[in-house]
Amino acid sequence: MSVPTALEDYHKQLIQYFLHDGAYNEKEMIDLVNALRDRYELKIKIKDEIRILTNNFLPLINKHINQYGIEIKQVISEEHENDIYFVCIQNFKPQFVKMDCSYTEKEAAVFEKLLELIITSDEKCVAPREVFEAILSNDLKMTQKEFSETMTRFHRDKWIESGPHNTVILHARTILEMQSFIMDTYRDFIYNCQICTRLLIRGLNCSNSSCDIHMHRSCAVRYFLRLSNSTSNSTTRKTAYPCPVCKQEWNKNDVANILKANNINEQNNMEQSNETVHKKQRTSKTNDHHNNTNNRSIRSTHRQLMNESDDDDD
DSSP: OOOOSSOOHHHHHHHHHHHHHOEEEHHHHHHHHHHHHHHHTOOOOTTOHHHHIIIIIHHHHHHHHGGGTEEEEEEEOSSSTTOEEEEEEESSOOSHHHHOTTSOHHHHHHHHHHHHHHHHSSSSOBOHHHHHHHHHHTTOOOOHHHHHHHHHHHHHTTSEEEOTTSOEEEOHHHHHHTHHHHHHHOGGGOEEOTTTOOEESSOEEOSOTTOOOEEOHHHHHHHHHHHHHHHHTSSSOOOOOBOTTTOOBOOHHHHHHHHHHHHHHHHHHHHHHHHHHHHHHHHHHHHHHHHHHHHHHHHHHHHHHHHHHHHHHO
């Protein structure tokens, strides 16, 4: 499809969606682009939605909205390396209460305490019960029901997501949008990914206690796959995955889990792709059947009219 230089109606509609909801996962984004395609009759092929979005839509949209201090970015979950999100962020504001005026001061206080407890913990996650107890100890008056509803909203709006063992962790949206605030406030509790150099809260770390190297899970996938591909093509196949800095062998369980998750994701994508093709084929066959039925009906009606005409002539 041609690339416009001015914002079209479908661009403006997409901006409105982001301003309202703030963030979408990849599936939600595909559904949204498909809805725009159908509504505005855009020439976007099936399975090409994300490429069109990232290469055509977002660069143009961001060019127009950057002057207002907002931008739409793509980000990958720290906990689930195959989960991709598209987030509308504000380029200026260090505090959560300024990020979304729809939250009350009490809700903002809950989130700030939640943020603190997660980032300062060793595992970078926290049980909701600990958060509730912490805000009560800070003399913040809130019932269990109010707290539960607030946490549900944080989940829904993609500020937090479920972590291991019934805990919550920071969503990719939070890490991206509150990056400046987190880096200024919690510098001693955070890391930078060795591969992409971006902010990292939860990820993988080198098994060498004297090596302070950390990687996003998504970056680790690319790193381990690159090593795996290079060794599979060599005559002497290696079994170790060294740290990119100290060269000590990386934790084998980490490597196995990362590569296994990546293989499962590739299989799921292939199955979804095949299902999409089969669905299109079934739809095409159904349409052909309807067309053939309609054609037979038309021919039958035509013959009937011709016979009636012959009878009238007699």
